[in-house]
Amino acid sequence: MLKYSLKRIVKLIPVLIAITLIVFTLMYLTPGDPALQKLTSQGGEVTPELLSEVRHEMGLDRPFIIRYSSWVLNVLQGDLGNAYTDDQPVVPKLMKALGYTASLAIACTLFSVIIAVPLGVYTAIKKDSLFDNIIRIFTFTGNAMPNFLIALLLMFLFCIKIRAFPVIATASLKGMFLPTLALSIPMISRFARQTRADVMSQLSEEYVIGMHARGVKERVILFRNVLHNSAGSIITIVSLQIRVLIGGSVVTEMIFRWPGIGNLMMNSITARDFPVVQGAVLILATLQILVNLLTDLSYFLIDKRISLE
Structure with missing residues (x-):
């Protein structure tokens, strides 16, 4: 497993290099002058001499390839440079913000799995019942609604009408509740629908019919066999949603x-x-790549028939 992980990491180095080049090129081609933006935000008169001096201090007057090479060399040493706005190191700012995003992603994933998996299993067992039809309507609606609309509706209900939460979320457990709920509703819908489909597929398999014929208890069949055999697809959709949360919760965080x-x-x-x-x-x-690697390793851990090669 360690050998496989190292091989995957080595193969992904060119991917990271390509990503850094693309991002740096896009930033280089983006309209606007960071030096002018910085001086304007500070107030005062912006003269051509002052602008030229600040551009030199920020390294904006150097050729593209030199700026990119210098940035990559600094990244290899763990230095992402200083922010243009306040001249503070970038790494501490990113680590602090990443901690908040990670806490939101973890809370959302745990909450969604805890709610969705039992819901999906129960609706699969009670297929076409009234409860199953009601849950299917809710999961279809939750899956179809975009995150920003859910976030705005929750803000309107809990912040404006009920006034149980502040409009601007505080960095606390209470402040985390609404963003977590806004991100969890679509996730719960997807997890529940996927779990229901996987469990229903497993329940129709011959080994389940044979275990029923031998008098094996329902809960043993369900939790020891059916859920275990459905774990692969559940892990797949969970990993996909974690990757979405890591990079795609921008709108919810902004709201x-x-x-x-x-x-x-x-x-x-x-x-x-x-x-x-x-x-x-x-x-x-980098986090997306690591999540992909962990997902592949988890397949091997839950099913020894799968080869890492």
Whole structure:
């Protein structure tokens, strides 16, 4: 397993290099002058001499290839540079924001799995019952609604009508509730539908019919065999949703002002703070790659018939 992991990591190094080159090129071609943006935000008169001096201090007057090579060399040493807006190191800012995004992703994933898996199993057992039809309607609706609409509806209900939560989420468990719920509703819908489909498929298999004929208890068949054989597809959709949460919770973080990495990226793009954007994309891409690797390893752990090769 260690050998396989190392081989996968080595093969993904060119992918990271390509990602850094693409992101750096996009930032380089983005309209706007970060030096002018910085001076304008500070107030005062912006003279051509002052602008030229600040551009030199920020390294914006150097050729593209030199700037890119210097950035890559610094990244290899664990240095993502300093932010243009406040001259503070980028790494601590990203780590702080990543902690908030990670806590939101973990809470959302755990909450969704705890709710969706039992719901999916029960609706599979009670196929075509009234409860199953009601849950199918809710999961279809939740899966179809975009995150930003769910977030706005929750904000309107809980923040404006009931006034149980502040409009701007605080960095606390209470502040995490609405963003977690907004991201969890579509996830619960997808998990429940996938679990229901997988369990129904397994229940029609011959080994389940044979175990019923031998008098094996229903809960043993369900939890020891059916769920175990359905775990692969459930892990697949969970890993897909984790990757979506890592890089795709930008809108929800912006709506609730959750201080995660998505919110930081959007503010940095607006401020032309390119070192922060480049560092954030690099970290998110690395996390996506690691999630892919962990997902592949989990298949091997739950089913020894699967070969890592």
